[in-house]
Amino acid sequence: MSGFPGPTEQYRRTRRLEEGWRFHQGEADGAADPEFDDDGWQSVEIPHDWSIEGPFDPEHPAGSAGAFLPGGVGWYRRSLPTDVDGGKVYLRFDGVYRDSDVYLGGDHVGNRPNGYTSFNDDVSQAEGGETLAVRVDNTDLPNCRWYSGSGIYRHVHLIETSPLHVVPWGTDVRTPAVTGRRARVDVHTEVANDAEEAAVCTLSTAVYDPSGEVVAETATERRLDAGEKGTFDQELVVTDPELWSPATPERYHVRSVVHRRDPDETGAATGEPVDDYVTPFGIRTVTFSADEGVLLNGDSLTLKGVNLHHSAGALGAAVPERALERRLETLAEMGVNAIRTAHNPPQPELLALCDRMGFLVIDEAFDKWRHEKTEQFFDEWWREDLAAMIRRDRNHPSVIAWSVGNESYDHGDEGMLDDLEMLVEAANDLDPTRPATYGSPAWGDGHEGILENAEAVAERVDLFSGNYMEHHYDELRERGVDIPIVGSECRPFFRGSGDDPLAFVPRNPWFDVAERADVAGQFIWAGFDYLGEAREWPSKGWPTGLIDTCGVPKPPAAFHRSVWSDEPMVEIAAFDPDRERAPARPAWSWPALSAHWTFPDREDSRGFVHVVTFTNAERVTLYQNDETIGVQHLADNPDHMIEWYVPYEPGTLRAVAETDGEVVATHELETAGEPARVDLDPDREAITADGQDLVYVDARIVDDDGVVVPRADHEIEFSVSGAGDLAGIDNGDLASDESYTGSRRSASHGTALAIVQADRESGEVTITADVDELENDEVTVPVRPPE
Known part of the structure; x- marks a missing residue:
């Protein structure tokens, strides 16, 4: 902190x-x-x-x-x-x-x-x-x-200050030269004099280290006429800097204090303070290389990323900071270290959290530049909108690149390439310290047309961001594309083949990163399920993300955890052809997998269940009811999907993962009995009485032993009393017609979710779940005064 x-x-x-x-x-x-x-x-x-x-x-x-x-x-x-x-x-x-x-x-x-x-x-x-x-x-x-x-x-x-002041988003903090013992910090500060008379002012700039100590300071004096804006260029040096990285997200602060004295005064050079402007930043270097991918502080790093839209399930587009933090916590547990803000500037709180929690960000300005409903605004506003994003976000150490657009409908046309060149030039002018890129799709007139369009884009950007272009990386290099490459959109399971980006080739796109030094990383489409861009009614959104709208990782997310996270893990999932899913685009889908062991239709027939285990350990032993099913080694399953065919018996299916002969992780699935009760489980022990904070309360339909009943779809009535309100309810099913803002929600795959928001008065908030013919549950969460 x-x-x-x-x-x-x-x-x-x-x-x-x-x-x-x-x-x-x-x-x-x-x-x-x-x-x-x-x-x-x-x-x-x-x-x-x-x-x-x-x-x-x-x-x-x-x-x-x-x-x-x-x-x-x-x-x-x-x-x-x-x-x-x-x-x-x-x-x-x-x-x-x-x-x-x-x-x-x-x-x-x-x-x-x-x-x-x-x-x-x-x-x-x-x-x-x-x-x-x-x-x-x-x-x-x-x-x-x-x-x-x-x-x-x-x-x-609402911002109030003096007529002589630092303009909105007026500081630009850069760290152009960083070593282990010394960092140069360049601070460019735009000050406006909106008073009716000229002023002599001094800008005092101090750098505070992560512990709050001043480690560098300087001051510059100049005269500003009435109505004039001027930029103060200052250079400071920080010794023994604490470098920002995902592993060590250390943040510094620049404090810019404007002092004023009238031109004819002879008092102290600093005069009276009239404005106090603070800028958080981080000391780090980021270099994109065509040969080595990303170098952060001189060390090679692979982007293990996801694309994120701005909405958050039941909360819609109005997303409190805690909702964003919970999302990032879930992604961090999977080993994610990068976010692409698809396809527009995010809310500022997301970037502040990425700074604090150690995520790298590609910050994106626009989707289609000339969509029929936005074209009339683009010509008039594009420069101001792009500048607003870059000026607002340029001091975040998490931001490593600017994306000026994504998948323009006229991709590859002369007008589109002119727009791209124009936008990249503007981004470079606004911030020459970060590369500018564009989400380039695999679109074109046949195979040759796809590659020609990609080449034309690569000639106009600093970083080639390919959407579903993994199968073209070799050809792009052979054709002379010599700039850094990143997979800006990648499917979570299938990849393209030949000239068809939609070809169903069950080779995970991750391996196009893992097996190449010249690709900086990938961003999965999408990290979370999101509203909109639905395939067809009754689906309300995109259902093939790694994590559902309730924030629960789906079984396929375990694959990415197995290749992205260093924490030892093993997870079991069963192929479940009866699993209900919202209509989806098949090329973005995994096979239907479920994390349960309740298949009553297989019980009498002794039918087999197709099972997969995901792990990053050396070997996995699978047990059913304490009897060994078999042992498999990860080295024999280079796709990180260890497959089994298990003769089904009710009871417990357990996977034990070992490395160097030691057990490093286990995972169990248990057969559920009949629904007996609803259990509530809040994700936090207390929340803050600030009118914004949230507690997420999982509601699970369970049997007498507390095992979730996977086919349970009981309707749950939620009620909230005390120092909070029900902000939204969800069950992760994007095909549901139930309201996100009511009080009743059916369970989906045995679970539902209540999101409760704190009042501004402290006390307690009580959440109750009622289900007909089942035992109900109630939990109370303290709501504490802000610190």
Whole structure:
């Protein structure tokens, strides 16, 4: 944990505007007017996504792309805090989906079409108590290939400082020369003088180490005319730096303090402090090599990554920080070390967590540049949107590359290549320290056309990101592509072959990384199941991720854990042809696997069950009811899938993994009896009373011995009382029509999930699960005051 003492609010105050909002779904003539009567509107807290409340409808204009959920127009209103007292004032919106108009005191202060871009509106004339109104227009559907959500779905910040100040996202911290004993830290700081007269100012810059000690500092003085912006270029040196990496995610901080004195004063050179701006960063070097992949701090590293969309199952697009943290914890347990933010800038909290938890990130700006519903905005806004992402995110040590786009519909055409060149040049200008890339698909006129398009892309980017291009890596190298390569989208099981990226070749794409030194890594599509981009009704989303929308790793995820994680492991899964699954695109699917040992149809016939064990140990011994089924060695199964055919008996199937003759991991599956009760299991012992924190409560239909009944589909009634509220319910089944925001959810494969959000008052929150004809359960979780 960082020991940085934090900024003072004496010269810059930043606060979130979470409470006090009123919301109306639909048009509301005159709603920007401060005198407008909104007494009948709904009270909501921000972040807020109105689409997730549904209902599902196959006739919704968003269709399968938008999870068959509604869009429309929405209005938000609230008053500014009464203690806003002038100076320089900004409203920062981390994300509003989409085409938002912001009004203050009835005056229009800003518009932003792009629903994923963070933006700052200058409202320096604001007075305490003025009415803030935001109109959100998400009517032109579908305008996204996946579920976007609707509304002010990310945080809103009110920032107050002096007219002489560091501009929003105004620091650029670079570490161009790093050794084990010395790191050069270059800090470029943009300061604006928005006062009516010139000012002589001093920028004092200090670097704090992870323990909170000042380890370098400097100061620069210059004169800024009224209305002028100037960049201060400063160089500092940190000795014996603690380098940032996934294994050691050490974070430093730069504190930038602006001091002012009038031009004719003769006092101290530093003058009076007027602004205090803090920038977290990390000291590290990242180099992409065509021969060695990624070098982090001079050491070779392989990207073991997944693609992530921004929504989170039952929570929709309004995703609290704890939900993101839980996702990253699950991925870390699998050995994941990299995230690609498919296909738009993420919420800022994700990058802060990646900095803290040690994930590497490819930060992506756009999907289709000229989608029919976005083309009218692209020409006008692309430069500002790209700059917003890079300026906002450039100091995160986790970010190692910028992606300027993904799978343009006109891939390979002259106009598309011109757009690509334009975007890469802009990204390089905004940040020359990181490579720029583009998600390049295996599209083209036949085999030769695919390779020609890939070559044309490679000529215009710094890093070639191939979507489902593993089977072309050798040909690209033979044709002279000599830049670094990464698999930006890879299927979790099948890979392409020849000129067909959809060919079902059961060779896992991971081996195209593991067997090549010149490929930097891969990003699986997708890490988590997500809403939207569904194949067909009744599916509401993409069901072939490694982890379901409840956050539970699926059995196939064990393969990636076996090749990505150093922690000894073994997991058993059974081929389960009766397993119900939402409609999916077959090329992204694994065979149907289940982690249970309940096959009553095989019991009388003594039928065989096809079983697979995943492990990173040397050998596995499989037992059924303490009788040895057999022993197999990983070296004899280079695809990391050890297959068995087991004559089924009810009871226990146990795998024991050994390395060097010692047991290093075990895994058991037990046969379930009849459903007896529902068991609740919260993922945390306590949560914080901040109105945002979450506890995830698993509900399991179990037999008398506590074994999950895999075919149980009982309806569970959840109720919550005390210092929290039910934020969402889920069961991981994307084909379900049940609401994410109700109180009743059927179990799927024996389980369901309740997500409970803390109130702002401490106490306890009690969660109850009722199931007809079964024994019910109740758990209580403390809700503690913020520290």
